[in-house]
Amino acid sequence: MAGVTVSAVRKRYGSVETIHGVDFSIADGEFVVFVGPSGCGKSTLLRMIAGLEDISGGEISIGSRVVNDVDPSDRGTAMVFQSYALYPHMTVAQNLSFGLRMNGNPAADTERRVAEAARILRIEPLLDRRPKALSGGQRQRVAIGRAIVRKPEVFLFDEPLSNLDAELRVQMRIEIARLHSELGTTMIYVTHDQTEAMTMADRIVVLRAGRVEQIGAPLDLYDNPVNQFVAGFIGSPRMNFLAAESLGGGRLKLPNQGGAEIGLAAAQGLAAGQKAVLGIRPEHFAAAGQGNCDLHLAIDVAEHLGATSYLYANTKVGEPVVVQAAAVRSAHAGDRVAVSIPAARAYLFDPNGARRA
Amino acid sequence: MRSKSSRRFWRQVAIHAVMGPLALVWLFPLWMMAVFSTMPENGIFSPDIELLPSDQFWINFQALQAETGFLRTLFVSVMVALVSTVLSVMLTSMAGWALVRYRFRGKALVTALIFGTMTLPYFVVVVPQFIMVARDLGLSNTWFALIVPPLFNSLGVLFMRQAFSMMPRELFDAAQIEGVKEWQIFTRVALPLAKPTLAALAIILFLASWNNYLWPLLIASEPTMMTAPVALGTLIGVNRVSWASIMTGAVLLTLPMVIVFIFLQRFFMAGITTGAVK
Known part of the structure; x- marks a missing residue:
C-alpha cells in the first residue's frame, strides 16, 4: 500500500493548459474523491496518476517513488473505468486473468487470485459468461475484480458508477465502501456526483477549471466552504x-x-x-x-x-x-x-x- | 382501415415484383456463362439459343488445360491471392493500428499521403511500377513481382484505421495499466475485436488479387508464372477465340469466389457498413 503525492502538476495540450499546478497529498489507505463539474480536469488528473497521460510539469509520487517517467503498468495502480472497459471477446474469468497471464504470472497463482477476487465481489457464478451476458452492475463488479487481482497499491476509479441506474449506484457505492474497508488500500475516485463524494470519501478534492478549490473532509467542505463555488457544489440541492x-x-x-x-x-x-x-x-x-x-x-x-x-x-x-x-x-x-x-x-x-x- | 401487417405484406410483394426481374437480368449473363461452358464450340453460336446446360464441360476443360496449362495457372492465382491477402491484411492492420494508437510528429501528413494515394488512378502507377520491378530490379516472372507490389493497399489501411478508431480507447488503456505489452494489446485485444472488418477486408483483397489482370499480364509472361485470368486472355487470338474454353475457365474462376462470398457474406456486410452509424 502507498500514499500519493501530487506536486505542482501541470498539463498542457499544445498552448492550452488544462491543469494549472495542482498540489495535494493522499495518505496511505485513504479514500479520496476528486469532484468537480465536467471539464474541470479531474479525469485528466487521475489519468496522469495512472500514467495514461504525460504530465507537462511537476511531480507525482506513489509511495516514496517519483513515477513521472514510470510505465503505467509499473506504478502499482489499477484503474476502473466508467465504460467498464471489459474485453468483450473474453469470459469474465479471462477478463480477470488477462493481465496476469500476459505478464507470465504462474497459472496456479493467477487462478487463486481470480477465485479470491470473484469471492470478494460475489461473482463466482458469472466466471464463464461473456460481458454482453452481464447486467451493468455485474460488469462493474468484474471491472473492479480485474483491478483487485493485480493487488495494486492504489485503486483509481474514473466515474465508475455513472452508467448505472440510481438504485444500482447506491448498491455499488456501498460495495466499494465495503471493499475499501476490507482491503484498506488507497483509493482515488473521480465523480461529478457530489452525493457519491460526500458518502464515500475520507477527503474530497474539489476541482474547478484545472485548479484545486478546496480539500477537506466531506462535512468540513459542507460546513466551511472556502468560496462560493465549493459552497454551491457541495450539498444537494445546491446552496x-x-x-x-x-x-x-x-x-x-x-x-x-x-x-x-x-x-x-x-x-x-x-x-x-x-x-x-x-x-x-x-x-x-x-x-x-x-x-x-x-x-x-x-x-x-x-x-x-x-x-x-x-x-x-x-x-x-x-x-x-x-x-x-x-x-x-x-x-x-x-x-x-x-x-x-x-x-x-x-x-x-x-x-x-x-x-x- | 387496413392492418399494419397487411400493408407490410403488399409492400413486400411490390419490392419483390421489382427486385425479382432485376435479379434475373443480372444473373442471366452468369447463367449463360455456365451454360456455354458445357456446350461444344460450334453450339455456342448456333441460331437456336440453348438455355439449359449440355454435357461438354469435361471436354472443354481438357481443351482449356491443353491450350493454357490451366491447372498450373490456377495454382499460381491461388497462391498469389492467398499470400498477398494474408500479408496485406497484416500490413494494413498494423498501419491502421499505428495511425490510431500512436501520437507522432507528422502523423497528419503521413495519413494524408496514404489516403492521397487512393486518388491516383492505377494506370498512372502501373507503368513506373513496371519499370522499377521489371527493368531496375529485374524481377519479372517471379513470385515477388506478382505478390509484393500490390500489397500496400491504402483502402485496407483506411478500413482498419476506421475499425480500430471505433473501439473504446479505455480497452487499450486498461490493458496498458495491466502491463500487457503493446504487441499483445494489438494481437489479443484489438485484432479479435476487428474480426468482421478483417474478414471483409480479406474478401475484398482476395477478390482484387484474384481478378487482377493488368499487373500479372505485364510482369509474368512465362507460362509457369502466369495467373489464370491472364491465361484466359491468351485464348483470345487474332484469328480465333476459344469461347468454350474461355467460358469453362471463367466458371472455374468464378466458382471459388461465389463459395467464399456465400460463407463470409455476413462478415462482408458487417465490414462495409462499419462506421456508418454509431
Whole structure:
C-alpha cells in the first residue's frame, strides 16, 4: 500500500493548459474523491496518476517513488473505468486473468487470485459468461475484480458508477465502501456526483477549471466552504445565493427578495453600498419569524418526496430560492409561503466568490 | 382501415415484383456463362439459343488445360491471392493500428499521403511500377513481382484505421495499466475485436488479387508464372477465340469466389457498413 503525492502538476495540450499546478497529498489507505463539474480536469488528473497521460510539469509520487517517467503498468495502480472497459471477446474469468497471464504470472497463482477476487465481489457464478451476458452492475463488479487481482497499491476509479441506474449506484457505492474497508488500500475516485463524494470519501478534492478549490473532509467542505463555488457544489440541492447590498454596520439588504434585511457578523467590514452574495442552504431555512430575516416566497414547483419536500420559489423575480422543508407537505405550486434565514446559518461571499468570515 | 401487417405484406410483394426481374437480368449473363461452358464450340453460336446446360464441360476443360496449362495457372492465382491477402491484411492492420494508437510528429501528413494515394488512378502507377520491378530490379516472372507490389493497399489501411478508431480507447488503456505489452494489446485485444472488418477486408483483397489482370499480364509472361485470368486472355487470338474454353475457365474462376462470398457474406456486410452509424 502507498500514499500519493501530487506536486505542482501541470498539463498542457499544445498552448492550452488544462491543469494549472495542482498540489495535494493522499495518505496511505485513504479514500479520496476528486469532484468537480465536467471539464474541470479531474479525469485528466487521475489519468496522469495512472500514467495514461504525460504530465507537462511537476511531480507525482506513489509511495516514496517519483513515477513521472514510470510505465503505467509499473506504478502499482489499477484503474476502473466508467465504460467498464471489459474485453468483450473474453469470459469474465479471462477478463480477470488477462493481465496476469500476459505478464507470465504462474497459472496456479493467477487462478487463486481470480477465485479470491470473484469471492470478494460475489461473482463466482458469472466466471464463464461473456460481458454482453452481464447486467451493468455485474460488469462493474468484474471491472473492479480485474483491478483487485493485480493487488495494486492504489485503486483509481474514473466515474465508475455513472452508467448505472440510481438504485444500482447506491448498491455499488456501498460495495466499494465495503471493499475499501476490507482491503484498506488507497483509493482515488473521480465523480461529478457530489452525493457519491460526500458518502464515500475520507477527503474530497474539489476541482474547478484545472485548479484545486478546496480539500477537506466531506462535512468540513459542507460546513466551511472556502468560496462560493465549493459552497454551491457541495450539498444537494445546491446552496441558494441571494444578491446582497451592505447598509453598513453589518446589515445587509436583499434587493431581489423584496428588500428584506439581515444583520451578519461577516458583513461588519463592508462599507455601505458594497455588493455581496448571501448563501443559505435549502435545509437551513427556519419557519417565518424564527430566523433573522423573513422571505416571502411564491412557489413555482413543489416536489414532495415523502420524507421531505422541496419548494422551488421566486423564479419570476430572477433569483430562485429552493427550500427544503420536512413540515410543508401541503404546499403546492402557486401558494405563497414565508420562511426565515437564521443569521447563524448564512454564509457571505464577496462578488468574486471568496468567503467572508 | 387496413392492418399494419397487411400493408407490410403488399409492400413486400411490390419490392419483390421489382427486385425479382432485376435479379434475373443480372444473373442471366452468369447463367449463360455456365451454360456455354458445357456446350461444344460450334453450339455456342448456333441460331437456336440453348438455355439449359449440355454435357461438354469435361471436354472443354481438357481443351482449356491443353491450350493454357490451366491447372498450373490456377495454382499460381491461388497462391498469389492467398499470400498477398494474408500479408496485406497484416500490413494494413498494423498501419491502421499505428495511425490510431500512436501520437507522432507528422502523423497528419503521413495519413494524408496514404489516403492521397487512393486518388491516383492505377494506370498512372502501373507503368513506373513496371519499370522499377521489371527493368531496375529485374524481377519479372517471379513470385515477388506478382505478390509484393500490390500489397500496400491504402483502402485496407483506411478500413482498419476506421475499425480500430471505433473501439473504446479505455480497452487499450486498461490493458496498458495491466502491463500487457503493446504487441499483445494489438494481437489479443484489438485484432479479435476487428474480426468482421478483417474478414471483409480479406474478401475484398482476395477478390482484387484474384481478378487482377493488368499487373500479372505485364510482369509474368512465362507460362509457369502466369495467373489464370491472364491465361484466359491468351485464348483470345487474332484469328480465333476459344469461347468454350474461355467460358469453362471463367466458371472455374468464378466458382471459388461465389463459395467464399456465400460463407463470409455476413462478415462482408458487417465490414462495409462499419462506421456508418454509431
